[in-house]
Amino acid sequence: MIKINVDMNKCQHYGMCVFEAPKVFKLNDEDKLEYLATAEDSELGNVEAAIDVCPMQAIFIVD
Amino acid sequence: MGGLRAAEALRRFGYTGAITVIGDETWAPYNRPPLSKEVLAGEVVSHETVAFPQRSSTADVGWVLGHRVVSADLDNDTVTTDDGEVFEYSHLVVATGLRPKRQVYPNNIHSGRHIIRTLDDAMGLRDELQPGARVVVLGAGFIGCETAATARKLGCDVTVVAPGTVPMLRPLGNELAQELQRRHEAQGVKFLMKRTVSDLVGEARINAVALDDGTELPCDVLIEAIGSLPNTEWLEGNDIDIVDGLLCDENLRAKTKTGLSWPNVWGVGDVVRFPNRIFDDVPRRVEHWNIPSECAKYVGNAIATGEAGEAFRPIPSFWSDQFDVHILAFGLLALADSSRLVQGSIDGDCVFEYYRGDQLVGAAGIGLRSVVQGYRKNFES
Numbered sequence: 350m351i352k353i354n355v356d357m358n359k360c361q362h363y364g365m366c367v368f369e370a371p372k373v374f375k376l377n378d379e380d381k382l383e384y385l386a387t388a389e390d391s392e393l394g395n396v397e398a399a400i401d402v403c404p405m406q407a408i409f410i411v412d
Numbered sequence: 413m414g415g416l417r418a419a420e421a422l423r424r425f426g427y428t429g430a431i432t433v434i435g436d437e438t439w440a441p442y443n444r445p446p447l448s449k450e451v452l453a454g455e456v457v458s459h460e461t462v463a464f465p466q467r468s469s470t471a472d473v474g475w476v477l478g479h480r481v482v483s484a485d486l487d488n489d490t491v492t493t494d495d496g497e498v499f500e501y502s503h504l505v506v507a508t509g510l511r512p513k514r515q516v517y518p519n520n521i522h523s524g525r526h527i528i529r530t531l532d533d534a535m536g537l538r539d540e541l542q543p544g545a546r547v548v549v550l551g552a553g554f555i556g557c558e559t560a561a562t563a564r565k566l567g568c569d570v571t572v573v574a575p576g577t578v579p580m581l582r583p584l585g586n587e588l589a590q591e592l593q594r595r596h597e598a599q600g601v602k603f604l605m606k607r608t609v610s611d612l613v614g615e616a617r618i619n620a621v622a623l624d625d626g627t628e629l630p631c632d633v634l635i636e637a638i639g640s641l642p643n644t645e646w647l648e649g650n651d652i653d654i655v656d657g658l659l660c661d662e663n664l665r666a667k668t669k670t671g672l673s674w675p676n677v678w679g680v681g682d683v684v685r686f687p688n689r690i691f692d693d694v695p696r697r698v699e700h701w702n703i704p705s706e707c708a709k710y711v712g713n714a715i716a717t718g719e720a721g722e723a724f725r726p727i728p729s730f731w732s733d734q735f736d737v738h739i740l741a742f743g744l745l746a747l748a749d750s751s752r753l754v755q756g757s758i759d760g761d762c763v764f765e766y767y768r769g770d771q772l773v774g775a776a777g778i779g780l781r782s783v784v785q786g787y788r789k790n791f792e793s
Contacts (some may be wrong), residue, residue: 361752362781363731367785376785380780380782404445
């Protein structure tokens, strides 16, 4: 499993991550980011892509 | 950023050869957008907090930092750095980015003048933005306006001087641009549009700027944000086109003057002029943050697999944070000849569509993220 943390002080809910890793990130009905704190190892590539496209660089994989 | 992303992509797509990344800054790759915002506001003060995370896949990449490439010999597959070292390559990825344009004035004093491109630039400006400081921002593009907002939030007395009619006109169109100006003014930022600075006033240090209408504007800190130039001088003398950035084909290969393509010279990022079939076949430089990463992914795959495949057609996107206004956009809005409000209201959250004739070329919004994100599909192949 991989552990994911989003710094919600940085996050501006742009939602770029949603397109890269839709199983992990989503914008809710109020356009706020929601995410899973853990994901299968198979999601690593997608989560790394989400990290790369985050405008605020607010997404981290926790060791 | 382009260099790092290219190295990551090469490894991701299975390239096992040696990779060397050469850059003139001494810092390892970091994220530039916070420079005009969090770094200036003092919320982020170290390289560590803006550095891109380093991945294990690129642990064996050779970093040559603090050295500038001064020349390239594309016929013999070599580049030379400023200390005379010669590097041979099998593939060259050009990702040298931009540098700020600078103005030269009759009284060309330097103290009190700033640009924002590098972390060192931003750190040098940060301590000057004291409450009450009279700040003049030259240029009303995104960097100028973001910097104006940050300085205002820090309590500075801020005036933006620019030659256009409204700030951010080209990327946002008249209606949204006017609204952004209104929101800035509501926060106390002043705009002197259709004005330019004709000279600087002061001896050891700037204390005013002289405007083209003959008036003087008091100024403790001058921030120059008048656009950028591509860093391509080191490529001169080769059979390429560097009139406005490195001209590349639809596979991001550098083109020769006769229209052929170099098989092993690639372009990544805002230094590149490339066609994008989403819109047309006109090569353009695109100064959006997502472009280096998109180019790097494409080029990394092409080099690693030996096939460029489908033409490169990234969906440009940008965002901007100014005060409590967060703009998100997809497409190439600057191509538009008209825009129209399609959701929300102009003084609150809103979404605009941008058209060139009857072709949708972009969408931008304040808030309403899901709606703006929904426009992405209009540009997918």
